[in-house]
Amino acid sequence: MKYRYLDWTIESSPQNPGDNAIGILTLNRPDHANAIGPRMTMELHQLVDEIRHSSARVVIVTGAGGNFSGGGDLQIETMPMEDQKDEWTDYGVKGEYGEMLVWFANDYFHIVAQRMCRKLEDLPQVTVAAVDGIAVGIGLEMAVSCDLRIASDRVRFAEIAVPAGFMSEWSAPRSLPGLIGQTRANEMILTGRFVFAEEAERIGLINKAVPADTLLDEARAWAGRMCTYPALGLKYAKETIRLYQNQNRQKEHGEVEMERIFEITRTADCAEGIEAFLEKRAPVYHPGAPVDKRARWHDG
Numbered sequence: 001m002k003y004r005y006l007d008w009t010i011e012s013s014p015q016n017p018g019d020n021a022i023g024i025l026t027l028n029r030p031d032h033a034n035a036i037g038p039r040m041t042m043e044l045h046q047l048v049d050e051i052r053h054s055s056a057r058v059v060i061v062t063g064a065g066g067n068f069s070g071g072g073d074l075q076i077e078t079m080p081m082e083d084q085k086d087e088w089t090d091y092g093v094k095g096e097y098g099e100m101l102v103w104f105a106n107d108y109f110h111i112v113a114q115r116m117c118r119k120l121e122d123l124p125q126v127t128v129a130a131v132d133g134i135a136v137g138i139g140l141e142m143a144v145s146c147d148l149r150i151a152s153d154r155v156r157f158a159e160i161a162v163p164a165g166f167m168s169e170w171s172a173p174r175s176l177p178g179l180i181g182q183t184r185a186n187e188m189i190l191t192g193r194f195v196f197a198e199e200a201e202r203i204g205l206i207n208k209a210v211p212a213d214t215l216l217d218e219a220r221a222w223a224g225r226m227c228t229y230p231a232l233g234l235k236y237a238k239e240t241i242r243l244y245q246n247q248n249r250q251k252e253h254g255e256v257e258m259e260r261i262f263e264i265t266r267t268a269d270c271a272e273g274i275e276a277f278l279e280k281r282a283p284v285y286h287p288g289a290p291v292d293k294r295a296r297w298h299d300g
Helices: 038-052 095-121 138-145 172-180 182-191 197-203 212-227 231-248 251-264 268-278
Strands: 006-011 022-027 058-063 126-131 134-136 148-152 156-158 208-210
Touching (some): 058 138, 126 138, 148 197
Parallel strands (some): 126 148, 134 156
């Protein structure tokens, strides 16, 4: 596959020139804050398989243009919203078959994205997320799927799914409590509030915060140091850590998660969340009810 939205390079570690041991995976759609739509998800799904068999021993995951990822690409509306739209996106197939195709395309996008995050977690290489700027939604999920996280001092983490009419999926509900504790994870997932660099380091969401202009250099230094260690010890240490972390990653839980995603993405509330985002306004989920219509995605 030719990668349109990803860059993948392998370079030598600073400590050992010529070892070709550090891989750098860059989300490269900076004009859209590296938002992840169906094409990038498909590319990630395949590239992670290629990385597994590469010479890289440590993989740095980062984003181009000053952001890690702005989450799912809401500019690409794959979900049916019959009550909100006059016309369907039918991918060239007309009538009821076109309508059904939209439903299944949306479902399959979520299935591939879930598989991609799990493959990222299961890479034999140690993974280091080098996070700059925005890391929200699936951007946060990808970051917590990595083994280590170094962030810039201007980072903004959030799980904005619930305020946007979705639900957290893929890795955050399972992995985030292990990183920052159940109470804080519940708060991030249920309220959608932003967490900035200082707090992220204090609560254990990241390993270290650094100035933005040194972020990749710091990530390379960490990766290079690990590449000097014996390969088998590094590999088995990660495998053993993941063995214990994955005890609560049952297949049936993932299936329940997907069924809930499928149901949510067909609701009017989900459609309202997308439309409000695209129109740059606060969503209104309870028409006629006395609700606070101010933007709810930021702490005041």
